[in-house]
Amino acid sequence: MxxxxxxxxxxxxxxxxxxxxxxxxxxxxxxxxxxxxxxxxxxxxxxxxxxxxxxxxxxxxxxxxxxxxxxxxxxxxxxxxxxxxxxxxxxxxxxxxxxxxxxxxxxxxxxxxxxxxxxxxxxxxxxxxxxxxxSESITREVYKEKAEKVESVAPIALTPEKRSNTNWLKYAAAAVLVLGLGGYFGYNYYNNSIENHNQIAQEEANAQLDAKVQEATFVISNPLPAATLSLEKQSGNYHIVAGAFRIEANSIKKVNQLKAKGYKARKIGVNRYGLHEVVYSSFETRAEAQRALRKIRREHNRDAWLLIKKLD
Incomplete structure (x- = not known):
C-alpha cells in the first residue's frame, strides 16, 4: 500500500x-x-x-x-x-x-x-x-519633464492668423443661436403635452379599475383552514454508511428496513465505483457522528463506518 x-x-x-x-x-x-x-x-x-x-x-x-x-x-x-x-x-x-x-x-x-x-x-x-x-522590469518615461525641457530651450510662440472676411461667421453664429432656442422651447412644449396626455389617461384607467374592484368585492364566510406541512431535511457532511449496493432496488430495500427500525436512513447517491450508498443518518459535526457511530456499531452493525463527504 x-x-x-x-x-x-x-x-x-x-x-x-x-x-x-x-x-x-x-x-x-x-x-x-x-x-x-x-x-x-x-x-x-x-x-x-x-x-x-x-x-x-x-x-x-x-x-x-x-x-x-x-x-x-x-x-x-x-x-x-x-x-x-x-x-x-x-x-x-x-x-x-x-x-x-x-x-x-x-x-x-x-x-x-x-x-x-x-x-x-x-x-x-x-x-x-x-x-x-x-517579467522584466518596466521603464516608464516621463514625457512631461521632456516637454518642459524642450520649451525652456526653444519656446513656441503662437501667432493668430489674420482673416479679412469674417462677417459671414457672425451671421452663422446668430443662425445657430436662433435654431437652438427654437428647438429648446419646442422640446419643452412637446414634453408638457405628452405629460398632460399621460396624466389624463392614467386617471381614466384608475377610475375604471376602482369600478371593477367594487363590483368584484365579496367576503368568504367560511374560509378553508391553512395547511401546514413540516418536512425534515437532513444535512451535514458526516454520514454513517450502512452499505453500498450495485443494484439500486437493493439500496431502496435497505433504506426501508433501516427506517422501520427508527433510523433516518436515506440514499446519498452513487460513488465513483457505481455503487448506491445508503446511510443511517447525516450529521453537522464530527462529534455527533462519532457518538452515533459507536452506538450503531454496538447495537446494530459492527461494520458501519463514517464517511466525510460534501453533498450537492
Missing part, C-alpha cells in the same frame, strides 16, 4: 490529514507574491507542514482507503498501522523517508520528526493551471 498516494489525494480536499499513531500533515493557504530581486510572480498555494503531536484517529484516511480498495474499515485501519510501524523503524535506523509529492521525513538528534515539504505540487485547487513566471 502506497500511503503517500492516499495522503496526497486527501490534501487537495482537506486542510488536515491525520495518520493515526504517526502525525498530521497540515496545509496553510498563502497569497500570491512577487520576488522583488528576480521579478518572479508566484501564484497562491497551500504550504505543507507536519505536526507529530496530532496522532488521534479521525477516520478520514482509513475511510478513504476502505472506499478505494473496497475493504472493511478495520482492515484499512490495520494496513495503516502496519505501514506506520514500518516507517518508524526506518526513521529510527537513521534513514530518510521520501513521500512523493509531499516531502521528506527524518529524525533529528532529539528523536523528533523533521519534515521538509516538497514544492513539486500545488494542492490549492483554486490555482490549478497557474505557474510562476518572470
Amino acid at each position: 502506497q500511503l503517500e498516494t492516499y495522503i496526497s489525494d486527501l490534501l487537495y480536499r482537506y486542510d488536515c490529514v491525520t495518520v493515526p499513531g504517526f502525525g498530521a500533515f497540515l496545509t496553510n493557504r498563502v497569497s500570491a507574491k512577487i520576488h522583488e530581486s528576480t521579478h518572479t510572480f508566484y501564484p497562491p498555494k497551500k504550504v505543507l507542514s507536519f505536526n507529530e503531536q496530532l496522532q488521534s484517529n479521525d477516520g478520514l484516511i482509513a475511510n478513504y482507503i476502505a472506499e478505494v480498495e473496497k475493504i472493511p474499515y478495520n482492515n484499512a485501519l490495520n494496513k495503516v498501522s502496519k505501514q506506520v510501524r514500518s516507517i518508524k523503524s526506518y526513521l529510527i535506523e537513521g534513514e530518510t523517508i521520501q513521500f512523493e509529492n509531499i516531502g521528506e521525513l527524518i529524525l533529528n538528534s532529539d528523536g523528533k520528526i523533521v519534515f521538509e515539504p516538497s514544492n513539486h505540487i500545488n494542492y490549492l485547487t483554486d490555482a490549478f493551471g497557474l505557474s510562476h513566471y518572470s
Whole structure:
C-alpha cells in the first residue's frame, strides 16, 4: 500500500490529514507574491507542514482507503498501522523517508520528526493551471519633464492668423443661436403635452379599475383552514454508511428496513465505483457522528463506518 498516494489525494480536499499513531500533515493557504530581486510572480498555494503531536484517529484516511480498495474499515485501519510501524523503524535506523509529492521525513538528534515539504505540487485547487513566471522590469518615461525641457530651450510662440472676411461667421453664429432656442422651447412644449396626455389617461384607467374592484368585492364566510406541512431535511457532511449496493432496488430495500427500525436512513447517491450508498443518518459535526457511530456499531452493525463527504 502506497500511503503517500492516499495522503496526497486527501490534501487537495482537506486542510488536515491525520495518520493515526504517526502525525498530521497540515496545509496553510498563502497569497500570491512577487520576488522583488528576480521579478518572479508566484501564484497562491497551500504550504505543507507536519505536526507529530496530532496522532488521534479521525477516520478520514482509513475511510478513504476502505472506499478505494473496497475493504472493511478495520482492515484499512490495520494496513495503516502496519505501514506506520514500518516507517518508524526506518526513521529510527537513521534513514530518510521520501513521500512523493509531499516531502521528506527524518529524525533529528532529539528523536523528533523533521519534515521538509516538497514544492513539486500545488494542492490549492483554486490555482490549478497557474505557474510562476518572470517579467522584466518596466521603464516608464516621463514625457512631461521632456516637454518642459524642450520649451525652456526653444519656446513656441503662437501667432493668430489674420482673416479679412469674417462677417459671414457672425451671421452663422446668430443662425445657430436662433435654431437652438427654437428647438429648446419646442422640446419643452412637446414634453408638457405628452405629460398632460399621460396624466389624463392614467386617471381614466384608475377610475375604471376602482369600478371593477367594487363590483368584484365579496367576503368568504367560511374560509378553508391553512395547511401546514413540516418536512425534515437532513444535512451535514458526516454520514454513517450502512452499505453500498450495485443494484439500486437493493439500496431502496435497505433504506426501508433501516427506517422501520427508527433510523433516518436515506440514499446519498452513487460513488465513483457505481455503487448506491445508503446511510443511517447525516450529521453537522464530527462529534455527533462519532457518538452515533459507536452506538450503531454496538447495537446494530459492527461494520458501519463514517464517511466525510460534501453533498450537492
